[in-house]
Amino acid sequence: MVEDLAVQCSAKGCRAAAVWALHWNNPKLHAASYRKIWLACDQHRKTLGEFLDLRGFLREVTEFPPAD
Numbered sequence: 001m002v003e004d005l006a007v008q009c010s011a012k013g014c015r016a017a018a019v020w021a022l023h024w025n026n027p028k029l030h031a032a033s034y035r036k037i038w039l040a041c042d043q044h045r046k047t048l049g050e051f052l053d054l055r056g057f058l059r060e061v062t063e064f065p066p067a068d
């Protein structure tokens with residue numbers, strides 16, 4: 001399930017179109033199979049990814065929209 005699927009970058013104040021989807025999970029809050037998704041533009045893929053990775057939350061980064 002994907003919630004709050006908007007096409008804009010999730011970074012605060014950024015209105016750029018999202019081209020990446022960062023899938024993450026906080027083990028203290030979420031079931032192991034649950035994925036939260038942040039969308040990111042090229043510029044914020046790194047900063048948002050590092051924010052999640054530092055906390056051990058980042059699980060996967062995929063293209064957005066997904067190539068079918």
Ligand SMILES: [Zn+2]
Nearest residue numbers: 009014041044
């Ligand atoms: Zn952005």
